[in-house]
Amino acid sequence: MKKFFFVSIILSFFSLIWSFFPKKALATEKINKFGIHILEPSDLEKAQELVNSSGGDWGWVTIVIRDDDLNHDKWQKFMDNCREKHLIPIVRIATHVEGSYWVKPKVEDVQKWTNFLSSLNWPTENKYVIIFNEPNQAKEWNGEINPKEYARILSEFSDKFHSLDSKFLILNSGFDLAAPNGKETMDALKFMEKMNEEVTNVFEKIDAWASHSYPNHGYLGKPWETGRTSVRGYEWELSILKNNFKIKKDLPVLITETGWPKIDKKTKGKYKKYYDEIAVAAYLKNAYENVWLKDNKVKAVTPFVLNYPGELFYDFSWLDKNGQPFLQYNIIKSLPKENWWPKQEEKFEIKSLFLPSFLPVNTIYRGNLILKNTGQSILGERGETEIPAKVKGDLEVSNLKLNKNNLIKPGETVKIEFSIKSGKIPGEFSFSWGNLPEQKIKVFPPSILYQAKYNFWEKVVLKIREIFNF
Missing domain, CATH: 3.20.20.80 (Glycosidases)
Structure with a gap:
């Protein structure tokens, strides 16, 4: 009973002290x-x-x-x-x-x-x-x-x-x-x-x-x-x-x-x-x-x-x-006021993108895509907009970068350049930018390329490779 009484006193004391602190x-x-x-x-x-x-x-x-x-x-x-x-x-x-x-x-x-x-x-x-x-x-x-x-x-x-x-x-x-x-x-x-x-x-x-x-x-x-x-x-x-x-x-x-x-x-x-x-x-x-x-x-x-x-x-x-x-x-x-920025939803949609169906190993492909702003923010308004690349496999894919002086309002589109570099390892690899849809690309060694049957685009690529010796 004495123990219970003592504990009650201690709890009451801390409750009193706590009441003086701001909630x-x-x-x-x-x-x-x-x-x-x-x-x-x-x-x-x-x-x-x-x-x-x-x-x-x-x-x-x-x-x-x-x-x-x-x-x-x-x-x-x-x-x-x-x-x-x-x-x-x-x-x-x-x-x-x-x-x-x-x-x-x-x-x-x-x-x-x-x-x-x-x-x-x-x-x-x-x-x-x-x-x-x-x-x-x-x-x-x-x-x-x-x-x-x-x-x-x-x-x-x-x-x-x-x-x-x-x-x-x-x-x-x-x-x-x-x-x-x-x-x-x-x-x-x-x-x-x-x-x-x-x-x-x-x-x-x-x-x-x-x-x-x-x-x-x-x-x-x-x-x-x-x-x-x-x-x-x-x-x-x-x-x-x-x-x-x-x-x-x-x-x-x-x-x-x-x-x-x-x-x-x-x-x-x-x-x-x-x-x-x-x-x-x-x-x-x-x-x-x-x-x-x-x-x-x-x-x-x-x-x-x-x-x-x-x-x-x-x-x-x-x-x-x-x-x-x-x-x-x-x-x-x-009267002085606060400078702040409320949350805005950033969303994008790829309207146009061309990728080759394959890349040889150790090759750089340079392309561009058309990106549409489907979110709430004005892209570029807060400085350079950069959408990071996410890669699975032996690829190097550049981020999508929008110059800070290029303001893209919701509903507007912009052309953005990018590059893809294949490594030494062949296979089928995937990549994406931010939350945009995943893309896939095949990387072949030279021996496979010369043995396969090619579609029109692949033949063009091989011809260019022949001409420029890469």
Whole structure:
């Protein structure tokens, strides 16, 4: 009994000491967290200037794709432009507006969305998809509030996207964290509870958390405030996921909407209650420097919205009606940013390759092949691209090298030279480059060559050998 008591004391002591050490955080890879919410692909240039400024690279853009705008050429061009401008897209799927409401999505719509989004060549390995928007607002759900229906949709969409491609990272819709219970809105916690009642552990099905961490109420919060209606609203959401729903994942956070509306000195009326342009710029800078950039859980912040010249959201716009930046644009543009490179899938396809059916021993064959870029990266963008040769047998095969000044975009082809040198040992040998298909070639000694019956190509080779005496 005394021994048990002593052991208990020791364990308690170490538990107490351990509690003073910081808990292990999420992966702390340095990434460029800066992003912006855009409405049109034409806004990519201004977005790039903002989020990849001051030493940064590969910032983020959140954009909405509606179900009545599934134009493959348009959105593939968008993905290609993101690739060239080093922007990581966060795609929020949406239905379309009829009257005063967004049409309610259906579970069976999942096939349409998986088919379309998987048909696009994304610029990065991870493909971020948000499943609709703020369903705890009736206007986003055809005038209804139906958390159980949204839970089934989120579950089904997550399952289907994951079964198709594990690189699809599925995010929940951001919730309106300031919404009360009423006819037109439902409290976010109540909405999440009803979701979990309908589909147990529904939040375990997602890969990252989308948060609308606005400085509420009335967009008049300060960047140093805390709680569910602050720029730290995501912290409250994560605590609910852990404490109320006991989810085991440490979900990374993408703040896909946030920011302060402002008074434009050129406008009047309803904008008077908001902060002025100088205060908004200062508050955004404070939020980045003292909250979001310091929190390893936050992977991206895309404030709403880069460019909205219309009246509805003009007070949130970072550009004025002439496309000129407000102060907040220039202030955030000036903040130092991380230079990093997200993972991209590198894939190639041989479109044309000629190999002789045999080689004599101690012979060098020089040839070329046509290689097509079927991956996500722009070959040559990060310097010289080299695909290593893998050889089985007595052969020397050169690596495939692409000059760093030769940029090959996905879908484009390039001609690359190579050489094969046979050794002293005859036989059938195989080789390949990287993950490209395996090639085979026979190496014969001279005695065999002169005794065999040759096809046309082999006769040509032998004739050349005769002429050049090799």
